[in-house]
Amino acid sequence: MRxxxxxxxxxxxPIVGFTPSEHVAAAISRAGGLGVLxxxxxxxxxxxxxxxxxLDKNTxxxxYGVDVVMPMKAPTEGSIGDLSKLVPPAHRDFVEKTLHELGVPPLPASDNPDGDGVLGWLHSVARAHVEIALEHRPALIANALGSPPADVIAQAHDRGxxxxxxxxxxxxxxxxxxDGVDIVVAQGSEAGGHTGEIGSMVLxxxxxxxxxxxxxxxxxGGIGSGRxxxxALALGASGVWMGSTWLLTEEYANGLGQTAVSQALLKASSADTVRARIxxxxxxxxxxxRWTEAWAAPDAPDPLPMPLQNLLVGEAHRRIxxxxxxxxxxxPAGQIIGRFDHLQPVATIIEDIVREAEATRARLAP
Incomplete structure (x- = not known):
């Protein structure tokens, strides 16, 4: 399958796997794909x-690769205090009321650092992420929000x-x-996380x-099997970019301790996702x-623009x-989660994908 x-x-x-877990990223790379943290x-x-x-020591x-969230043009910036002033009090009241109704308790004061939940979404911090990545040995730097700034692309290219x-x-x-990007990831609306409106088969x-x-x-978007x-290859792709599949792995559940997330995803069908700006x-x-349902209720406020919405819900996500x-x-999760009903090791998933892909090609062209 080369x-x-x-x-x-x-x-x-030809399998690139995005994940928030360094344990999953390392496992993808060791299994012959490219893990992207x-x-x-x-x-x-x-x-x-x-x-x-x-990752340098365990791949x-x-x-491996690194994924950043960096718009080409810097969005609203400033100190956490300055940004906080832009969040309407009514939005804060709605979040607190919703958490109370859902039975989500507050965090201990020692576990609630100032500004948590927004820093990683700021342009300045994304630049720091790039600088740190360039000090290591990634083969790829990916940007979830389109082209990185021109100087970031140039710095990456200078280092190969x-x-x-x-x-x-x-x-x-x-x-x-x-802009000089080397690889384009055509992400259909089936995908988890930030995604557009056009389905993969068309896009x-x-x-x-x-x-x-x-x-x-x-x-x-919607890719989790060899078929x-x-x-995707038949449609002209050189490979696939997968994200949600790795949320249903033993390495993710054990590495980040996401017990509730694993349970929620395992019981979800392909119809149990929603696109929203929340x-x-x-x-x-x-x-x-129940959290996404609360934001869809008639009395819910409209979500705020980035990065203010993340500042609004950052602590709420930690409490949840x-x-x-x-x-x-x-x-964030894509529609492919409906395919999985139990956790598996990363290596097993990749092995199954490759085996099924080879069998599918043989069936189509005996």
Whole structure:
């Protein structure tokens, strides 16, 4: 199952896996894919440095990547105090009332650092994440919000690091290639997290036709099996970008202690997700829960723009995680979660995907 992407990234299988867990990222890389660690959860850049140090030591010398959340143009910035003044009191009241109704207790004062939940979404902190990544040995730096700033792309290229960007429309992909991005990730609306409105079956060949002759394109959104990998390759992709699948792994559940999240995802069907701006201020797909239902109620306020929405709900997300209630989770997840009903090791999932992909190709072209 080799494609040109494998040669570009130095991997065995055309599988790129995004994850917030360094344990999952390392397991993906060791299994022959490219594990990409999401940096946004690291409010303290030193914590990201420690995670990348760990990856350097636990990937058996194999490549990995780092994903940042960095708009090309800096959004509203300022101190946490300045930003807090922009959050309407009515929004804060709604969040506190909702948490009380859902039975989510407050955090201990010692576990609630000032500004938690927003720092990782600020442009300045994203730049610090990039600087730390460049001090390590990633094969790829990806940006969830399109093209990184030109100087970031140049710095990565100077160090021989490829740059990827996620695109939800053809015009996004064309702009990214013009900006100097090396790999375009065509992410359909089925995907978890920040995602657009066009489904993968339509979006992927559109983007391949537009830019596939100049850069490789990865298919993303609704991919979790060998048949879906082959389908993406048939549509012109050089490989796949997978995220939600890794949330249903033993390494994720054990590494981050996400017991409630695992339970919520395992019992969810492909119909149990929702697209909304409640997570960060930008449209994202989340698993349905009592938390998402509260934001869909008639009396709920409109979500705020990024990064104010994340500042509003950052502590709430931490409280929800600490409450460990599978009915009250705030977790980005794609429709592919309906495929899984038990946790598996990362290596087993990749092995199954590759085996099924090879069998599918043999069936189609005996």
């Amino acid at each position: 494609t040109d992407l494998c040669d570009r990234l130095g991997i065995e299988h 999401g940096a946004v959860r690291y409010n303290d850049p030193d914590e990201l440095a420690a995670a990348l140090d760990w 058996d010398g194999r490549p 690091i490829l740059v990827a960007a996620l695109a939800g429309r053809v015009d996004h992909a064309l702009r990214q290639v013009a 992927l060949p559109e983007i391949v036709d537009a830019v596939g002759g100049s850069v490789p394109v990865l298919g993303a 879906q990998l082959v389908a 997570y960060s201020g930008k449209m994202a797909r989340l698993v349905k829960s 995680a600490a409450a460990d209630d599978p009915d009250v989770v705030a977790m």
